[in-house]
Amino acid sequence: LTLFTFGPVHVGTTYILRNTLRGEPVFVWSDFWYAVKKNLKQGIIFGVIDAAMIAMLAFDILSYRMNAASSGMFMALYAAAYCMIIIYSFVRMYAYLMIVTFDMGLFKIIKNSIYFSVLGIKRNALALLGTAAVVALDLLLVRVFLPLGLILPFIIAFGLIEFMGVYAAFPKIKEVMIDPYYKEVSAETGSGNGE
Helix, strand or coil: HHHHHHHHHHHHHHHHHHHHHHCCCCCCCHHHHHHHHHCHHHHHHHHHHHHHHHHHHHHHHHHHHHHHHCCHHHHHHHHHHHHHHHHHHHHHHHHHHHHHHHCCCHHHHHHHHHHHHHCCHHHHHHHHHHHHHHHHHHHHHHHHHHHHHHHHHHHHHHHHHHHHHHHHHHHHHHHHHHHHHHHHHHHHHHHHHHH
């Protein structure tokens, strides 16, 4: 059940966070279910892909970590797995946003997400630093006061990390995909009115 609800839940929360970022009115419950229903198929398919990638990268990290001390090759694979985690976390930020923003095929969404993970590297790096700070704060709270450290991720941390991802990714999507479309449409309607 978790595997098939993972993507739709991310789609719904990303839609709400995107609208919050754009300054649009948000009705949390109804907007969440609207986004889930509208993007259910892509949300489920990408959610399964996303969960599989996360599980695979976690398995890589754990298995290479155990063998990293024994061989230089495993140490290189261990470092490469961390690089893949960073790149894939950038791809995820853009993929869910594009699912709720555009009517595109899933392959095109994934391809564009990979391009955007490189194009928006500065904003992505800042989102990564923010995520690292939230995780570090949570780990510190676990050491200082265990109940608060265990409760914080369920109350604040997951939503804050997701918001940082949307905050970093949406301006680049707007700059590259949304603004040129509206400029083209306004140029076409402007030239049509003048003739």
